[in-house]
Amino acid sequence: MDAEFFRAWLAEVASVVESQRDHLTQLDAAIGDADHGINLARGFSAVIVALEQVSTPSPGTVLTLAGTTLISKVGGASGPLYGMAFRQAGKALGNAVQADLAALAAALEAALAGVQKLGAAREGEKTMVDALAPAVAALDKAVADGVPAGAALSALADAAAAGAKATISMQALKGRASYLGPRSVGHEDPGAASTALILGALRDVAAREHIP
Ligand code: ADP
Ligand code: MG
Numbered sequence: 389m390d391a392e393f394f395r396a397w398l399a400e401v402a403s404v405v406e407s408q409r410d411h412l413t414q415l416d417a418a419i420g421d422a423d424h425g426i427n428l429a430r431g432f433s434a435v436i437v438a439l440e441q442v443s444t445p446s447p448g449t450v451l452t453l454a455g456t457t458l459i460s461k462v463g464g465a466s467g468p469l470y471g472m473a474f475r476q477a478g479k480a481l482g483n484a485v486q487a488d489l490a491a492l493a494a495a496l497e498a499a500l501a502g503v504q505k506l507g508a509a510r511e512g513e514k515t516m517v518d519a520l521a522p523a524v525a526a527l528d529k530a531v532a533d534g535v536p537a538g539a540a541l542s543a544l545a546d547a548a549a550a551g552a553k554a555t556i557s558m559q560a561l562k563g564r565a566s567y568l569g570p571r572s573v574g575h576e577d578p579g580a581a582s583t584a585l586i587l588g589a590l591r592d593v594a595a596r597e598h599i600p
Contacts, residue, residue, distance in 0.1 A: 452478030
């Protein structure tokens with residue numbers, strides 16, 4: 389997977405986030421302040437503009453630029469957290485012009501570590517970590533088992549989607565939703581939902597670009 393592939397992923401993320409903007413905002417209306425879809429749509433459209441303006445010759449530079457842009461353009465909790473995730477992933481990929489599946493898995497591990505370092509959320513606290521952590525574990529397992537990229541990225545996306553749905557029954561212990569206490573139960577966490585969309589976009593782009 390080259391820089392072009394990672395740019396295609398971010399273009400797909402921007403498109404999916406835009407089409408799901410109202411849905412994400414409605415999820416945040418239930419347990420937050422109704423801005424998550426707006427925040428991410430603004431952020432990823434700014435990422436697309438930045439990628440048109442700045443040369444990104446390697447996968448690492450693509451993800452680092454995305455992270456830096458999200459930090460500068462998105463307020464709220466999710467901007468710094470997603471910004472950290474993409475920057476750490478970019479840093480993990482280094483300057484290599486190609487990233488194989490194992491490198492991508494390591495990059496997503498670094499993204500998760502960055503989110504947890506910044507936000508201090510553990511699994512089960514109803515945040516984006518509940519989608520990202522099982523997704524990273526599923527991809528790590530697929531890599532260890534020698535699963536081809538297409539199937540491995542499907543496992544990644546499926547685990548993220550299942551992790552997001554599993555937040556419905558959780559009580560929020562981090563972020564704005566935690567102010568609701570037990571009343572946060574019964575709603576899907578918006579950040580977990582957006583993480584599932586972002587990783588679903590990765591699977592879809594890999595399928596479209598015929599990554600084996
Ligand atoms: P804000 O809560 O500031 O309005 P957003 O609505 O854009 O920001 O994002 C909310 C999402 O951020 C939550 O649904 C949750 O997934 C995520 N989030 C909030 N705090 C944390 C945290 N400490 N660690 C991980 N994710 C968090
Ligand atoms: Mg919000």
